[in-house]
Amino acid sequence: MxxxxxxxxxxxxxxxxxxxxxxxxxxxxxxxxxxxxxxxxxxxxxxxxxxxxxxxxxxxxxxxxxxxxxxxxxxxxxxxxxxxxxxxxxxxxxxxxxxxxxxxxxxxxxxxxxPEGNLPEDYTVMITDKVGLTLMVPLVEGVEKVADLKEESQTVELIKQSIVNIFDEENVYEGSDLTKAERDEFVDSLTFPQLELVGKWFDQLPKLSARLEWDCEECGTKNEQNLEGIQNFF
Ligand SMILES: [Zn+2]
Known part of the structure; x- marks a missing residue:
């Protein structure tokens, strides 16, 4: 029927x-x-x-x-x-x-x-006067791969995955041509200020967030919550 x-x-x-x-x-x-x-x-x-x-x-x-x-x-x-x-x-x-x-x-x-934040105007980050990186927005697949790592290692691994190319004044080294060992060596050799520069690029990417404000009837405290992450949005 x-x-x-x-x-x-x-x-x-x-x-x-x-x-x-x-x-x-x-x-x-x-x-x-x-x-x-x-x-x-x-x-x-x-x-x-x-x-x-x-x-x-x-x-x-x-x-x-x-x-x-x-x-x-x-x-x-x-x-x-x-x-x-x-x-x-x-x-x-x-x-x-x-x-x-x-x-x-x-x-x-x-x-x-x-979404809070804007898409970057520039997808490149200069780590010295002459050497720079072109990056891409991390995808679900990559973020899942690093989910089990500690927070500091997550950033480093995400950078390794997100390199589109590395360039200097003479050459562009395409990410797709790099071996895992070469990517690792490059990122592991960054100084902390350089790592921070690259990390900042990721931090500016748009994230979803919502702001909640409520006054507590019991004690009068003003509560302000910034919600981020899918767990909060069910
Ligand atoms: Zn209260």
Whole structure:
């Protein structure tokens, strides 16, 4: 018997970093389980796996989720969440005043989550007068690879992965021609000020964030929260 199964509406969004125009649909009852797993997964890696699986499904496998910048993945997830479940999310926060036992239910309007920061005007960073690097925005695949490392090592590994080329006055050394050992040697030989310069380039890249403010009824403290990262946006 052919039951009248409704066709799912589709929506479009332009991803804030890559600029890709993407079509998506809401997630369905059968996919709810993936989201529950993501929400409950204490392990960020597991959450990421679930989110990727979900986004792959709602974009009909037309987008390679691994190849998106992480900010775009988060953006897409929030858009899908909005049309599937609703455009607000209820969060609970303890008061910042440590002596106050109050916790507050705060409603986050998902439209308030916006990219902060701008795409770089220049994708090159000069590490000396003569030597520079051309970099690319890190993608989900690369960020996942470094997720288990300590924070300092994460930056170093991300830089190694994100080198498009290295150049001096005479030559351009394409990243695709470099062996892993050559990349490692180059980045491991940077001085700390040089590392900081390159790190700054990554820091300026757009990130999604939302600002929440609430006054505690118990103690009157003004609470201000800056939310970043997909874990906060379920
Ligand atoms: Zn309080």
């Amino acid at each position: 052919a039951l009248p199964i409704q066709s799912t509406p589709t929506y479009r969004t332009v991803l804030p970093v890559s600029g890709q125009d993407i079509e998506y649909r809401p997630f369905l009852v059968k996919e709810q389980n993936i989201l529950v797993q993501a929400k409950e997964g204490a392990d960020p890696k597991q959450t990421m796996q679930s989110v990727k699986k979900l986004l792959q499904a709602v974009t009909n496998d037309k987008v390679v989720i691994e190849d998106l910048p992480t900010t775009d993945l988060e953006w897409l997830f929030i858009q899908v969440r909005k049309v599937s479940v609703g455009d607000t999310s209820k969060l609970m926060f303890p008061c910042v005043n440590r002596e106050c036992p109050n916790t507050k239910d705060v409603t986050l309007n998902l439209d308030d989550i916006q």
